Amino acid sequence: MRWLFSLIVTLLAFVLLAGTAYADDYYVDPVAGDDGNTGLSPGDPWRTVTHALWTVPTGSVVHLAPGLYHRDNGEDWPLPITDVEIVGAGSGETVLWGGWFQAHGGSPFYGLKMSGVTLRRGKIGIRVFRYHAYSTALELHDVHILEMEGDGINVDGFGDDFDDTYC
Numbered sequence: 001m002r003w004l005f006s007l008i009v010t011l012l013a014f015v016l017l018a019g020t021a022y023a024d025d026y027y028v029d030p031v032a033g034d035d036g037n038t039g040l041s042p043g044d045p046w047r048t049v050t051h052a053l054w055t056v057p058t059g060s061v062v063h064l065a066p067g068l069y070h071r072d073n074g075e076d077w078p079l080p081i082t083d084v085e086i087v088g089a090g091s092g093e094t095v096l097w098g099g100w101f102q103a104h105g106g107s108p109f110y111g112l113k114m115s116g117v118t119l120r121r122g123k124i125g126i127r128v129f130r131y132h133a134y135s136t137a138l139e140l141h142d143v144h145i146l147e148m149e150g151d152g153i154n155v156d157g158f159g160d161d162f163d164d165t166y167c
Contacts, residue, residue: 028052029065030073048074049086049096058083064117066093077122078102081112088116091144100148101126115141125152 026039026046033047039055042065046052049069052062066089069075079101088094093116100122101112112126119125125145126138138153145152 024057024060025063026052026056026060027063027065028069030067030069032065035074048076049079049099050074050076053079053082053084056082056084061085061087064088064094066090068095068097069099070097075099078124081126083111085113086115086117088114088118090116091118091142094118095120096122098122100124111137111139113139114143116143118144118146119148120144120146122148124148124150124154126154 027033027042027044028039028047028049028051029042029045030047033045035047035051037044037046039046039052042063045065046055049062049064051074056062062084064086071077075096075098077099079096079099081101095118097120099119101119102124125148
């Protein structure tokens with residue numbers, strides 16, 4: 001009887017874990033990277049955050065190596081907010097110079113989770129736009145937004161259900 005219980009527990013664990021989605025990890029390095037690489041390991045990184053965000057699937061984690069991410073390295077601002085997590089090496093070490101992120105609520109829910117990054121001297125740090133029921137969620141940790149031409153974080157929108165009370 002004990003073996004039957006063990007079998008049931010094992011099968012139940014297998015069924016539960018089989019349905020679990022795991023995020024894919026991708027890597028970017030502005031010095032050692034190349035957008036022709038796979039981006040699947042720190043030893044084979046992409047060069048630009050731009051390439052990563054237009055390539056990775058929803059729910060992925062993009063790891064940024066220390067360094068300066070700049071137009072001269074191939075970055076193309078603004079970067080899209082695409083339901084990914086961006087993890088830098090630390091706000092003093094991973095700098096997106098001139099960089100900014102933008103999302104429009106014209107598509108279903110977008111989210112940006114970002115940590116360990118500095119956005120410096122861009123047009124706007126992060127711009128989110130909400131239109132009716134479409135929205136953007138932000139989760140920021142150890143993110144510095146410095147010397148922007150405009151707002152550090154800009155939230156705008158319209159529609160019957162737009163409420164900027166908590167913006």
